[in-house]
Amino acid sequence: MSEEKQVIIQMKGIRKSFYIGQPHELEILHGIGLSVRKGEFVSIVGASGSGKSTLMNIIGALDRPTSGEYILDGVDISKAGDGELSGIRNRKIGFVFQTFNLIPRTSALKNVELPMLYSGTSKSLRTARAKELLEIVEMGERMSHQPSELSGGQKQRVAIARAMANDPAIILADEPTGALDSETGRLVMDLFHKLHREQGKTIVLITHNQELALETERILTLRDGNFISDEKGGQV
Amino acid sequence: MDFIENIRLAVTGLLSNKMRALLTMLGIIIGIAAVITIVTLGDAITSTVSSTMEEMGGKNITVLLEEKNPEVVLPGMSQTLGVSMGFDIMGNMAESDLISDEMIGQLWDRYGDEIQALSMIEQVGNGKAQDGRAYSNLSVSGVNEDYEKSESLTLLEGRFINDRDIDRAVNVAVISDKTAEAIFGQADKALAQEIKVHMDTEIQTYTVVGIYEYEELVMPMTTQVAEEDVRTAFYIPLSTARKQTGAPDGCKSFTLMAKQNIQPSELADKVENFFDVYYRDNVNYRCSAASMDTIIEQMDDIMGTVSVAIAVIAGISLLVGGIGVMNIMLVSITERTREIGTRKALGATNGNIRIQFVVEAVIICLIGGIIGIILGILCGVFGSSVLGYPAFPGIGIILIAVTFSMLIGVFFGYYPANKAARMDPIEALRYE
Ligand SMILES: Nc1ncnc2c1ncn2[C@@H]1O[C@H](COP(=O)(O)OP(=O)(O)OP(=O)(O)O)[C@@H](O)[C@H]1O
Numbered sequence: 313m314s315e316e317k318q319v320i321i322q323m324k325g326i327r328k329s330f331y332i333g334q335p336h337e338l339e340i341l342h343g344i345g346l347s348v349r350k351g352e353f354v355s356i357v358g359a360s361g362s363g364k365s366t367l368m369n370i371i372g373a374l375d376r377p378t379s380g381e382y383i384l385d386g387v388d389i390s391k392a393g394d395g396e397l398s399g400i401r402n403r404k405i406g407f408v409f410q411t412f413n414l415i416p417r418t419s420a421l422k423n424v425e426l427p428m429l430y431s432g433t434s435k436s437l438r439t440a441r442a443k444e445l446l447e448i449v450e451m452g453e454r455m456s457h458q459p460s461e462l463s464g465g466q467k468q469r470v471a472i473a474r475a476m477a478n479d480p481a482i483i484l485a486d487e488p489t490g491a492l493d494s495e496t497g498r499l500v501m502d503l504f505h506k507l508h509r510e511q512g513k514t515i516v517l518i519t520h521n522q523e524l525a526l527e528t529e530r531i532l533t534l535r536d537g538n539f540i541s542d543e544k545g546g547q548v
Numbered sequence: 549m550d551f552i553e554n555i556r557l558a559v560t561g562l563l564s565n566k567m568r569a570l571l572t573m574l575g576i577i578i579g580i581a582a583v584i585t586i587v588t589l590g591d592a593i594t595s596t597v598s599s600t601m602e603e604m605g606g607k608n609i610t611v612l613l614e615e616k617n618p619e620v621v622l623p624g625m626s627q628t629l630g631v632s633m634g635f636d637i638m639g640n641m642a643e644s645d646l647i648s649d650e651m652i653g654q655l656w657d658r659y660g661d662e663i664q665a666l667s668m669i670e671q672v673g674n675g676k677a678q679d680g681r682a683y684s685n686l687s688v689s690g691v692n693e694d695y696e697k698s699e700s701l702t703l704l705e706g707r708f709i710n711d712r713d714i715d716r717a718v719n720v721a722v723i724s725d726k727t728a729e730a731i732f733g734q735a736d737k738a739l740a741q742e743i744k745v746h747m748d749t750e751i752q753t754y755t756v757v758g759i760y761e762y763e764e765l766v767m768p769m770t771t772q773v774a775e776e777d778v779r780t781a782f783y784i785p786l787s788t789a790r791k792q793t794g795a796p797d798g799c800k801s802f803t804l805m806a807k808q809n810i811q812p813s814e815l816a817d818k819v820e821n822f823f824d825v826y827y828r829d830n831v832n833y834r835c836s837a838a839s840m841d842t843i844i845e846q847m848d849d850i851m852g853t854v855s856v857a858i859a860v861i862a863g864i865s866l867l868v869g870g871i872g873v874m875n876i877m878l879v880s881i882t883e884r885t886r887e888i889g890t891r892k893a894l895g896a897t898n899g900n901i902r903i904q905f906v907v908e909a910v911i912i913c914l915i916g917g918i919i920g921i922i923l924g925i926l927c928g929v930f931g932s933s934v935l936g937y938p939a940f941p942g943i944g945i946i947l948i949a950v951t952f953s954m955l956i957g958v959f960f961g962y963y964p965a966n967k968a969a970r971m972d973p974i975e976a977l978r979y980e
């Protein structure tokens with residue numbers, strides 16, 4: 313991994329706490345430092361409740377840290393307003409969820425078009441791009457299907473195509489294979505490898521599956537709101 | 549984000565749950581339908597009544613004696629209307645209270661150049677002309693010469709009652725073509741013939757001097773009688789009538805017809821002021837003069853009051869409908885919390901989410917409004933034909949209904965939409 317490569321995620325002393333009733337304030341992240349370079353494929357592992365999703369929300373500009381500094385692709389997230397965060401999520405981040413979160417009663421094609429709709433892409437361009445992406449995830453045959461007519465693995469492939477819609481800098485996937493059997497999980501994982509390899513996408517993957525984590529370039533282990541290790545992964 | 553996309557989204561959403569959408573719209577549908585129906589019926593009634601009144605004499609002024617302290621006053625309607633429609637609601641009055649011939653003579657002297665005609669009528673009662681098996685129902689009235697002009701009667705044969713008849717109080721009559729045909733077989737054969745009229749207690753014989761064309765009054769909601777039983781007016785000289793009834797000289801009311809270039813309501817005011825001099829000291833009665841256009845104005849006033857009442861009722865039902873829409877929008881937003889979270893994660897701004905749900909509420913109300921309009925048109929057209937004067941709602945009220953239902957959508961959709969817009973994306977995504 314080349315040292316010259318541009319840093320895309322830069323976190324310093326990120327803390328996150330939640331208010332749970334008046335006197336208590338529950339701190340989940342205790343000063344996380346993290347730096348991810350462009351084109352890296354990183355996995356985050358850790359026990360349930362260790363704060364992986366909380367951290368992912370902050371990386372994805374869905375949430376602001378209680379304190380600390382976070383610069384995403386040159387933008388200071390800790391100081392951005394709501395509207396600015398929407399724009400960042402729209403153009404710089406592609407989310408892939410454990411539960412797919414496709415919009416119901418809306419065709420695969422329309423689902424993939426959605427981020428482009430919010431970014432103001434013209435109708436013809438977004439349809440063309442959505443079709444191209446669905447071809448890449450091998451869902452070209454099922455473009456007009458609604459989510460209720462798709463299997464879990466197919467849904468996740470559509471969701472990945474949707475995450476790619478605005479050609480984001482980073483793809484964030486929170487347990488994308490968690491709801492799939494190992495075989496379909498394998499297919500989804502292969503898709504991430506393909507995007508990483510062929511399109512040079514930066515990917516941050518949260519997983520409970522040690523084997524899948526080992527396939528990534530870098531494995532970060534979270535325990536009780538702190539990184540306890542940052543190791544180089546197996547071969548890609 | 550595209551507007552069309554929002555509309556498409558809203559419509560697919562509604563189609564996926566048709567029953568719920570319909571129930572949600574029900575308040576709006578009923579409200580709008582009620583407004584359109586009632587406005588259509590109201591229009592039909594007003595225009596028919598106005599044109600009937602116009603037919604009865606738009607230039608006419610009714611002058612009549614009124615009690616100074618009436619016990620019952622119909623709201624918004626003076627006794628004028630009742631009398632002009634042929635009901636005598638005055639009680640017994642002394643001869644000294646009546647409008648005397650001298651007063652009328654002086655009125656002529658003063659305002660003669662503004663008056664086209666001054667007609668008087670004295671009801672004698674109902675009677676029946678009979679000749680063998682042939683008969684004709686009559687309503688016998690004593691009239692003066694001007695009566696012909698003020699009622700715009702069309703004379704087919706002969707002449708009308710004139711001043712000489714009145715001076716001599718002779719038994720001559722002007723009869724309708726209906727009566728003439730019934731008794732003499734043919735209208736033109738009746739002239740100069742004698743006709744016997746059976747009244748309650750006596751039989752009078754008249755010489756027919758004229759025949760007028762009977763015109764059916766288009767009066768709403770009158771009971772239909774058989775063709776041959778129709779009661780037509782039978783005119784005799786005023787003096788002859790008074791002789792028969794024993795009524796004193798002078799009258800309780802008469803009708804003035806203003807000249808072409810004279811404003812009837814202005815002349816009515818002058819006439820009222822003129823008679824005020826005579827009746828200032830009378831404890832029981834005063835003289836009022838009202839033109840048909842005042843009556844039409846009063847009619848419009850009543851319709852105006854009715855319209856306000858309708859507007860209030862419609863407003864309440866639309867308010868209830870709007871609250872229904874708001875309620876269902878809140879339910880829908882809760883159900884779609886995850887979707888809202890997902891959209892926000894994909895980059896939707898608060899504004900994008902807000903507009904999506906406002907559009908959805910507007911579409912619900914608009915569809916409801918359109919169904920309501922169609923229903924209202926059907927009810928209005930059907931109802932007005934049943935009442936006897938088919939009418940179609942104006943384009944104006946339809947446009948107002950469309951605009952108004954959309955405004956309801958914006959108004960009642962805004963709160964739920966704003967609630968959706970301000971959801972925290974993470975909490976929305978975690979929502980089970
Ligand atoms: N909004 C919140 N309010 C209070 N506590 C919260 C909130 N969100 C998360 N937590 C707490 O923060 C901790 C970390 O949660 P998080 O979802 O980040 O865990 P995780 O590592 O993703 O776990 P899993 O592997 O099970 O998904 C948990 O103890 C959770 O209860």
Ligand SMILES: [Mg+2]
Pocket residue numbers: 364365366486
């Ligand atoms: Mg998690």
